[in-house]
Amino acid sequence: MKTIIIGPRGKMGKYIVKWAHHMEELEIVAGVAPKGRDYIGKDVGEVALLGEMTGALVVDDLEDVIEKGEVIIDFSDRDASMEVLEQAVKYKKAYVCGTTGFSEEEKDRIAEASKEIPLLYAANTSKMVNIMNRLLESVVKVLKDEVDIEIIEMHDRLKKDAPSGTSKEMREIIQEAAQEEVPVEIHSVRAGNISSSHRVLFGGIGERLEITHHAYDFECFGKGACDCGVFLKGKKAGFYTIKDVIAM
């Protein structure tokens, strides 16, 4: 699939470029960066420190390249993503969005857009995190009346949003599994260059259960993002999630 990557210089963008370049099913046709960056016009591979050229260039206006693409992969920033969403709808392009921190109104707009294009939203594209979500459902069904549930999430000091998108989704998953609004506290830590960590603690009397995921870097998310892009090939308009991609 001809792929446009938003923010190829970003922490996620670099890994998406790496995986998209190496996956047979994807071909990078352009990168899109904010206006004024000194790397506009350079090869996406150079910008993402890939160590190889891709033959695709970074531009500062999605509209200049959007017709070349079949899928847009976007892990950037909430304002940028809302603009990308509008372009994706206008040009009827498949859209993978992994940006977090959206308001409820923005989430509604994303859901609305999925009536017109194939759209996959995933706050976390790690396979292991999504297996962890399954484990949470099982634990909650049995223990919901006996434990206090706390989520501790840690990220690097530059992360813009708190709580993380993943921890908010985990809280929703827990409440859906409990079939009631059980209290779930989220504790956010932002420090140094900690790379994504999510721990769910079930505190009982005389014992506790903890389920934890640590990402050492963004490799797992980058691969997952590209798997989401491949998944959208040939899909009809609709709202897809990572659960559709990871068969369990």
Ligand SMILES: NC(=O)C1=CN([C@@H]2O[C@H](COP(=O)(O)OP(=O)(O)OC[C@H]3O[C@@H](n4cnc5c(N)ncnc54)[C@H](OP(=O)(O)O)[C@@H]3O)[C@@H](O)[C@H]2O)C=CC1
């Ligand atoms: N779903 C998942 O699994 C994951 C989601 N995320 C989410 O992805 C997002 C990005 O995270 P991260 O990579 O750490 O952040 P970074 O700040 O490292 O990267 C963001 C990138 O977006 C680019 N950007 C900003 N505005 C625009 C614009 N208007 N047009 C084009 N590009 C733009 C930036 O360009 P420049 O570098 O030039 O400033 C930067 O390269 C966050 O919302 C984060 O929470 C992160 C990891 C995993």
Ligand SMILES: O=C(O)C1=N[C@H](C(=O)O)C[C@H](O)C1
């Ligand atoms: O490092 C980040 O930023 C990440 N953001 C996502 C989130 O907010 O949940 C996913 C992952 O935790 C990394």
